[in-house]
Amino acid sequence: MFHQNRSPSLLSCLDPTTGRININKFMLYSRFICDDVQARTNAILAQSDCLSTDGYDNTEDPESVQSPQKKQRRRKYVMARRNEDGLLEPIRCTESFWYIYYVENPLLEDEKFLKKFRIRFRLPYSNFEELSAECKASNLFMRWMSCDAVGQKATPIELLVLGALRYLGRGWTFDDIEECTAVSQEVHRVFFGKFIEFSSTVLYNKYVVYPKNFEEAKDHMKEFTVAGLPGALGSTDATHITTWQCEYNLRNNHLGGKSTSTTRSYNITVNHRRRILRSTRGGPGRWKDKTMVLFDTFVRGIRDGDHLNDVEFELFERRHGHIITIKYRGGYVIVDNGYLRWSATVPPYKVTNKLTEIRWFKWVESMRKDVECAFGILKGRWRILKTGVRVQGVESVDKVWLTCCALHNWLLEIDGLDAGWQSRILPLTSEWEGNLGEVDCEGLTQNVILLTTAGALQPRNYDTSGMGTGDDVNPTDEIHPADLDNEDVYDDDAIYGENIRQTSELGLGYFRSRLVEHFDILFKQNKIQWPARRVRSQT
Numbered sequence: 001m002f003h004q005n006r007s008p009s010l011l012s013c014l015d016p017t018t019g020r021i022n023i024n025k026f027m028l029y030s031r032f033i034c035d036d037v038q039a040r041t042n043a044i045l046a047q048s049d050c051l052s053t054d055g056y057d058n059t060e061d062p063e064s065v066q067s068p069q070k071k072q073r074r075r076k077y078v079m080a081r082r083n084e085d086g087l088l089e090p091i092r093c094t095e096s097f098w099y100i101y102y103v104e105n106p107l108l109e110d111e112k113f114l115k116k117f118r119i120r121f122r123l124p125y126s127n128f129e130e131l132s133a134e135c136k137a138s139n140l141f142m143r144w145m146s147c148d149a150v151g152q153k154a155t156p157i158e159l160l161v162l163g164a165l166r167y168l169g170r171g172w173t174f175d176d177i178e179e180c181t182a183v184s185q186e187v188h189r190v191f192f193g194k195f196i197e198f199s200s201t202v203l204y205n206k207y208v209v210y211p212k213n214f215e216e217a218k219d220h221m222k223e224f225t226v227a228g229l230p231g232a233l234g235s236t237d238a239t240h241i242t243t244w245q246c247e248y249n250l251r252n253n254h255l256g257g258k259s260t261s262t263t264r265s266y267n268i269t270v271n272h273r274r275r276i277l278r279s280t281r282g283g284p285g286r287w288k289d290k291t292m293v294l295f296d297t298f299v300r301g302i303r304d305g306d307h308l309n310d311v312e313f314e315l316f317e318r319r320h321g322h323i324i325t326i327k328y329r330g331g332y333v334i335v336d337n338g339y340l341r342w343s344a345t346v347p348p349y350k351v352t353n354k355l356t357e358i359r360w361f362k363w364v365e366s367m368r369k370d371v372e373c374a375f376g377i378l379k380g381r382w383r384i385l386k387t388g389v390r391v392q393g394v395e396s397v398d399k400v401w402l403t404c405c406a407l408h409n410w411l412l413e414i415d416g417l418d419a420g421w422q423s424r425i426l427p428l429t430s431e432w433e434g435n436l437g438e439v440d441c442e443g444l445t446q447n448v449i450l451l452t453t454a455g456a457l458q459p460r461n462y463d464t465s466g467m468g469t470g471d472d473v474n475p476t477d478e479i480h481p482a483d484l485d486n487e488d489v490y491d492d493d494a495i496y497g498e499n500i501r502q503t504s505e506l507g508l509g510y511f512r513s514r515l516v517e518h519f520d521i522l523f524k525q526n527k528i529q530w531p532a533r534r535v536r537s538q539t
Contacts, residue, residue, distance in 0.1 A: 093182045120170075135157050160191040161195070168400070223273070230518070241263060269296075331503070
């Protein structure tokens with residue numbers, strides 16, 4: 001019926017009046033072409049014995065059609081063992097040594113086990129459980145809290161947290177951790193990325209909190225006040241961390257400084273108890289201390305008056321043969337001589353021949369070792385900071401650093417070292433014999449420095465020839481050009497009537513001279529004390 005009414009050609013599908021294609025004629029023509037092609041195909045297949053003699057049946061039996069079998073993803077395992085039949089069977093992560101020994105069956109009553117666990121993973125076991133619980137409660141780790149697409153349970157978070165702590169604490173590789181947990185190194189790598197993201201935000205904001213006002217800062221200032229440095233909050237310095245996976249386009253900026261490898265630089269502030277109050281995010285290793293402090297919002301906030309502007313302290317000064325008290329407002333930190341000359345960053349003297357300044361800057365150098373000790377504790381406890389960070393990208397390196405800072409402060413709280421230190425008076429019974437005052441004291445131990453600070457020092461002389469300085473030089477009055485203060489000179493009589501002096505408005509040279517005079521007055525009154533964790537017996 002349709003074939004009788006079909007159009008003989010495509011041209012005949014056109015409407016002669018309008019010149020457009022007639023839809024009905026075109027559909028008939030298309031049906032004819034399809035039938036013709038199908039008939040030719042059946043004929044060819046019949047000749048090649050691909051069809052039965054009854055002809056090709058275009059209809060298919062639905063029952064005879066089998067649905068394609070769905071492929072199932074085969075679960076991969078990293079370790080295996082032989083069963084009783086001699087066949088290999090996979091070892092699951094829940095059968096690994098770490099899971100059985102540390103997660104499933106911990107010997108919590110054995111003090112030796114708890115001590116070794118702390119050494120191996122840096123955290124006490126109870127705090128490890130607390131950390132694992134916090135990870136489970138975070139949305140960052142949701143993929144390890146459910147089953148996968150085939151219904152298999154995810155790797156236990158406790159096992160992955162152990163791997164992250166071992167990676168940080170001993171500088172292992174993910175391949176090393178795979179051997180101990182029967183979990184692939186790729187799983188550990190992905191989890192570690194989430195772990196440092198969690199620790200550098202949640203844990204860091206919880207345990208690394210810098211003071212913004214006097215009420216928050218007075219606990220950190222107590223040791224410095226006892227040591228004759230009122231108004232000081234802590235010590236500030238920068239350190240470099242090797243980064244092995246620095247991006248190529250950032251490589252030149254991260255080369256230089258103290259290392260031949262690419263490094264990241266971090267500026268931190270710690271109190272006398274080695275607690276980290278603030279850390280910057282990383283900068284290129286080529287940046288010096290003067291550049292890093294510009295990106296330290298805490299130190300800049302002290303200088304600009306945004307932080308600790310309500311801190312008030314008193315300094316003793318000599319006026320017309322009398323000792324008076326002058327009030328100051330604002331805090332400061334102790335630094336080395338690599339920083340900008342701000343009154344908020346007070347460094348020791350580079351070179352001086354004045355006995356009062358020698359005594360003060362040697363004492364300040366001893367107090368400033370807090371930040372150096374903090375660096376040593378960080379790199380000793382978290383060996384990844386000492387051996388170099390191998391994660392990809394500088395942002396991940398910053399997260400590793402902030403994670404270690406947060407865990408460092410947490411451990412100080414755990415061990416009770418974050419509490420306020422006590423004080424003791426330095427015994428002055430020992431005497432040092434020899435020409436110690438004639439040479440530089442660099443490299444001496446802290447005890448020797450304290451004894452020399454308390455004793456009678458002679459002005460230092462850098463001339464080792466034995467010939468003396470000559471008649472044209474007075475050793476007691478010579479000032480090295482590098483130590484000259486170029487700030488404005490203040491007239492004490494002109495500002496004597498002021499009630500409170502703002503430290504941020506004073507020059508470094510003037511403010512440091514006031515600190516030296518205050519320290520000298522307390523020293524001669526035998527009121528200088530050295531902060532210590534415990535009260536030691538007087539000798």
